[in-house]
Amino acid sequence: MRLRIEFTTEPFDLDNLPQHALVTREAVTGAPLDAVDVGPFGTSAEGPSDAVLAAVGTVLRRALAAGATRVSLQLSALGADGQGEERGEPHGREH
Numbered sequence: 174m175r176l177r178i179e180f181t182t183e184p185f186d187l188d189n190l191p192q193h194a195l196v197t198r199e200a201v202t203g204a205p206l207d208a209v210d211v212g213p214f215g216t217s218a219e220g221p222s223d224a225v226l227a228a229v230g231t232v233l234r235r236a237l238a239a240g241a242t243r244v245s246l247q248l249s250a251l252g253a254d255g256q257g258e259e260r261g262e263p264h265g266r267e268h
Contacts, residue, residue: 175251176225177208179217182236183243187213193241197232204228219251 178201182193198211206220206228219225229248236244 174222175219176222177217177219177249177251178225178229178232178246179215179249180232180244180246181215182241183245184241191240193236193239196235196239197241197244200231200235201228204231 180197182191182197184191198216201209201216201218202211204218204220204227205224206218208220209218210216218228220228225248229246233244233246
């Protein structure tokens, strides 16, 4: 099974990259995940379920240790065709 993770960490600081944002970005980019997208308002990645679930634990632990006061996380199961399993949702971000 493939999974997709999307998350944001708080507090936000648009002027300087907070330490919690830096360590979570490193956790995701260093994990064996694909389709990694790091942006100013959130990060997403997808991959095999074991890799994504391991990354979730790492992201949460590192974010809290680095001063995050909130982590908002969404985890989605993807079908074999890259579509969301429940509603046929595309796995890309909506704008």
